[in-house]
């Protein structure tokens with residue numbers, strides 16, 4: 001029988017533990033062990049960015065990371081972006097307002113990436129937005145409304 005390990009980490013501000021084999025991917029731990037299915041899995045090869053979550057505030061591809069290496073760290077998934085009262089974050093509101101999604105499969109990854117991007121660069125240029133989201137693939141939108149949504153989110157964050 002495969003050996004399992006107790007993995008303790010903070011997810012969306014809540015202390016969580018799970019037992020998992022050493023090779024369990026962080027994406028699988030989040031989705032299957034912790035029931036946080038908002039994190040999507042597309043390519044499982046680090047290419048599409050769908051599985052992006054924040055690790056101590058920085059975007060990481062959870063399909064490329066073993067869950068054990070996230071032990072002791074703070075993870076934020078798309079479920080943790082809304083406020084404590086359930087109100088959508090400025091980035092989420094901007095994506096809705098600007099129609100930055102269609103099927104929505106890529107959206108959780110984009111929301112996490114953009115949240116971190118705007119923390120680092122509160123007023124990005126078009127080029128900085130395109131560069132910032134270049135690790136996230138979307139098959140539906142053509143990106144134009146996503147770029148608009150990032151600028152709108154920057155405005156909303158400034159107002160908040």
Ligand code: FES
Nearest residue numbers: 042043044049063
């Ligand atoms: S599922 Fe992780 S990058 Fe595609």
Ligand code: FES
Nearest residue numbers: 102103138139140
């Ligand atoms: S909205 Fe469908 S993949 Fe991005």
